[in-house]
Amino acid sequence: MKIALLGNPNTGKSSIFNLLTGMRQHVGNFPGVTVDKKEGTVKIKGETYSIIDFPGTYSVYPRSKDEQVVYDVLSNSAHKDYPSVALVVADATNIERNLLLFSQIYDLNIPCVLALNMRDLAKGKGIEIDITALEVAFPAAKIVETNARAGFGKDRLLNALETADRKSVHAPFLPNAKLAAVEDYKAQEAEAAARFEHIQLLVQKIKKVTLPKKQSFDTKLDRILVHPIFGYVIFSAILLIIFQFIFAVATIPMDLIDGSFSKFSAYISSLLPQGILSDLIAQGIIPGIGGVVVFVPQIALLFFFISLLEESGYLARVVFIMDRIMRPLGLNGKSVVPLMSSVACAIPGVMATRTISDWKERLITILVAPLMSCSARIPVYTLLIALVIPNKTLFHFFNLQGLVLFGLYALGLFAALLIAFILKQTIKTKEKGYLLLELPSFKPPQWKNVGMVVWEKLRVFVTDAGKVILAISIILWAMATFGPSNQMQLAEKNVRQSAKHSTLSKAETEQKVAAIRLENSYIGILGKTIEPVIRPLGYDWKIGISLITSFAAREVFVGSLATIYAVQDDGGENKRLIDRLREDKRADGKPTYTLASGVSLMIFYVFAMQCMATLAVVKRETKSWKWPLIQIGFMAALAYTGAWIAYTLLA
Amino acid sequence: MQKLLSTIRPGQHVTVASIQDSFLKPKLMEMGLVIGKEIEVLFCAPLGDPIAIDVQGYVLSLRLEEAALIQVNVAGQSKDFS
Numbered sequence: 001m002k003i004a005l006l007g008n009p010n011t012g013k014s015s016i017f018n019l020l021t022g023m024r025q026h027v028g029n030f031p032g033v034t035v036d037k038k039e040g041t042v043k044i045k046g047e048t049y050s051i052i053d054f055p056g057t058y059s060v061y062p063r064s065k066d067e068q069v070v071y072d073v074l075s076n077s078a079h080k081d082y083p084s085v086a087l088v089v090a091d092a093t094n095i096e097r098n099l100l101l102f103s104q105i106y107d108l109n110i111p112c113v114l115a116l117n118m119r120d121l122a123k124g125k126g127i128e129i130d131i132t133a134l135e136v137a138f139p140a141a142k143i144v145e146t147n148a149r150a151g152f153g154k155d156r157l158l159n160a161l162e163t164a165d166r167k168s169v170h171a172p173f174l175p176n177a178k179l180a181a182v183e184d185y186k187a188q189e190a191e192a193a194a195r196f197e198h199i200q201l202l203v204q205k206i207k208k209v210t211l212p213k214k215q216s217f218d219t220k221l222d223r224i225l226v227h228p229i230f231g232y233v234i235f236s237a238i239l240l241i242i243f244q245f246i247f248a249v250a251t252i253p254m255d256l257i258d259g260s261f262s263k264f265s266a267y268i269s270s271l272l273p274q275g276i277l278s279d280l281i282a283q284g285i286i287p288g289i290g291g292v293v294v295f296v297p298q299i300a301l302l303f304f305f306i307s308l309l310e311e312s313g314y315l316a317r318v319v320f321i322m323d324r325i326m327r328p329l330g331l332n333g334k335s336v337v338p339l340m341s342s343v344a345c346a347i348p349g350v351m352a353t354r355t356i357s358d359w360k361e362r363l364i365t366i367l368v369a370p371l372m373s374c375s376a377r378i379p380v381y382t383l384l385i386a387l388v389i390p391n392k393t394l395f396h397f398f399n400l401q402g403l404v405l406f407g408l409y410a411l412g413l414f415a416a417l418l419i420a421f422i423l424k425q426t427i428k429t430k431e432k433g434y435l436l437l438e439l440p441s442f443k444p445p446q447w448k449n450v451g452m453v454v455w456e457k458l459r460v461f462v463t464d465a466g467k468v469i470l471a472i473s474i475i476l477w478a479m480a481t482f483g484p485s486n487q488m489q490l491a492e493k494n495v496r497q498s499a500k501h502s503t504l505s506k507a508e509t510e511q512k513v514a515a516i517r518l519e520n521s522y523i524g525i526l527g528k529t530i531e532p533v534i535r536p537l538g539y540d541w542k543i544g545i546s547l548i549t550s551f552a553a554r555e556v557f558v559g560s561l562a563t564i565y566a567v568q569d570d571g572g573e574n575k576r577l578i579d580r581l582r583e584d585k586r587a588d589g590k591p592t593y594t595l596a597s598g599v600s601l602m603i604f605y606v607f608a609m610q611c612m613a614t615l616a617v618v619k620r621e622t623k624s625w626k627w628p629l630i631q632i633g634f635m636a637a638l639a640y641t642g643a644w645i646a647y648t649l650l651a
Numbered sequence: 652m653q654k655l656l657s658t659i660r661p662g663q664h665v666t667v668a669s670i671q672d673s674f675l676k677p678k679l680m681e682m683g684l685v686i687g688k689e690i691e692v693l694f695c696a697p698l699g700d701p702i703a704i705d706v707q708g709y710v711l712s713l714r715l716e717e718a719a720l721i722q723v724n725v726a727g728q729s730k731d732f733s
């Protein structure tokens with residue numbers, strides 16, 4: 001048996017889904033569309049049934065890709081996801097609007113169970129609903145009162161699902177009801193008007209309000225949350241707290257993960273006999289997996305906060321106050337949280353665009369999110385700033401290095417907004433942007449739902465994006481480990497030979513060997529090959545190698561330079577690395593790292609994609625390679641042009 | 652008298668008179684904005700757009716662009732009448 005879970009947004013549909021399935025759920029695909037399919041299983045009397053949680057809609061007629069899925073499945077009884085029973089969740093506090101969708105599904109002759117949810121909230125508002133009278137109006141459906149937040153009604157729901165009338169053919173709620181075509185607006189309007197006429201008559205009979213209507217607490221709270229000043233102050237404060245947590249708290253487990261993975265890979269390489277296999281595991285696979293796992297704390301924390309905001313109802317208010325500001329840029333009020341999240345890390349940022357229902361606005365948000373300066377750029381920025389920007393104070397107040405750092409962040413933000421504006425003009429869609437958003441009533445968040453969101457996001461990241469990240473890590477490892485014919489061995493032999501006659505310590509010799517091996521590997525050769533291309537930006541082949549290796553992740557840039565200059569990566573301080581970089585000279589005797597080449601590099605890192613994890617996540621979220629490749633392309637073009645302009649102006 | 656919903660000030664109660672033909676018309680109706688429905692404009696966002704309205708039972712926010720599709724009847728002599 002297949003169960004379809006349907007309902008308006010904000011009716012507690014996901015609470016019902018979690019209540020029924022527990023942990024037995026996963027995310028899949030609806031074939032051919034970029035919409036996630038949340039699927040789970042539910043056990044009723046020893047039988048296992050599958051249940052699909054469809055996107056929340058107000059009617060069966062679609063205006064977006066998410067809603068299209070509902071129409072496609074319900075209108076086609078040959079569809080492989082066509083349900084044998086529809087479980088429709090309705091909000092008891094707003095029975096009139098909710099009955100529209102329910103009556104539509106009822107009239108499709110799909111066996112129905114109606115879960116009248118949020119009983120407690122309805123009671124609090126003095127709303128009483130006569131279930132028996134409702135059952136008379138929908139004789140073929142089972143109606144169950146639930147309060148999914150409190151776990152109330154599960155057994156009766158299961159029972160109703162099991163005993164739901166599957167003989168189907170019954171008299172429709174709306175006489176002569178017929179499913180209209182997606183583009184037939186006239187028929188849809190007539191249907192909505194006719195349905196509401198019937199529903200209003202029914203609701204008059206079944207609904208009693210025993211308490212007088214008063215200005216709700218929600219409206220009072222809203223007046224503060226959308227206030228022209230307090231509204232933005234409160235939003236900024238909430239963002240600040242979230243970032244504080246992500247930077248201060250997430251770095252602890254991240255360092256721990258980093259440390260454990262490098263210890264583990266050292267342990268493995270000491271355990272296995274020396275050779276390619278040991279290298280592959282210790283330097284390719286384990287750091288590759290580490291490169292996936294290291295993002296887990298940030299993703300978990302960010303989605304913990306985002307789903308708290310969403311569950312409580314606050315996120316809709318953020319959309320409300322930001323919508324007008326973001327609209328001219330082709331973005332949406334819902335783009336704000338993903339873009340802000342990208343300052344910590346673009347990966348959860350891109351994943352958070354799921355809430356944007358308009359495909360074009362969502363796509364634009366995804367494409368520009370990695371331009372926001374993320375935390376992985378910090379090590380690159382700080383090294384380069386310390387290297388080429390003098391530590392001066394301007395006007396007795398501004399620290400020049402701090403100003404430059406601020407400038408880099410501002411440049412990223414500016415580029416993101418500008419590109420969004422350009423994309424708005426270039427990407428064509430049939431869908432027209434609009435905002436019809438329910439401001440749900442405020443409620444305390446439900447921890448189980450928050451936990452499920454975090455768990456789902458992590459699982460999708462590790463399983464889907466993780467594969468791509470691991471694959472790219474292994475490719476990069478292979479390119480850094482192998483070189484053409486015997487070139488590497490020859491070079492290594494030479495270094496070891498000359499080391500014998502010098503006073504170098506064993507560690508110093510090993511560093512020299514590592515450097516010479518990297519220089520003669522495929523990556524090293526590639527770095528040298530691209531030198532003519534990057535010379536106009538002020539870079540040499542050593543920087544070229546680091547640019548290629550840091551495609552894995554930006555912070556790898558620092559580690560790569562440390563290997564090339566054969567200095568010990570002493571974890572963050574990099575004091576010795578900075579001295580080496582300062583001393584480094586070009587063939588013509590001028591220093592490699594000048595103000596011009598340094599700034600050019602910084603600007604390159606503001607714009608360039610340089611993050612395979614983001615690439616993998618964009619591929620996962622847009623469900624094709626087209627958009628991530630376009631994204632890499634325009635970001636590279638931006639990086640190259642920006643860096644070239646900076647170098648030309650400053651040199 | 653009839654006005655566009657986009658011109659109604661917060662705090663005013665109105666009823667839906669008609670909705671201009673557009674791809675959003677069925678959508679607006681499905682969200683409860685059927686003819687004769689009483690609604691109240693609750694508040695607007697800082698730049699005056701979008702607005703939030705009470706559609707008897709829930710709060711709906713929509714842009715002025717969407718609100719301008721909706722003709723409403725302003726009950727009696729409103730203070731706005733000038």
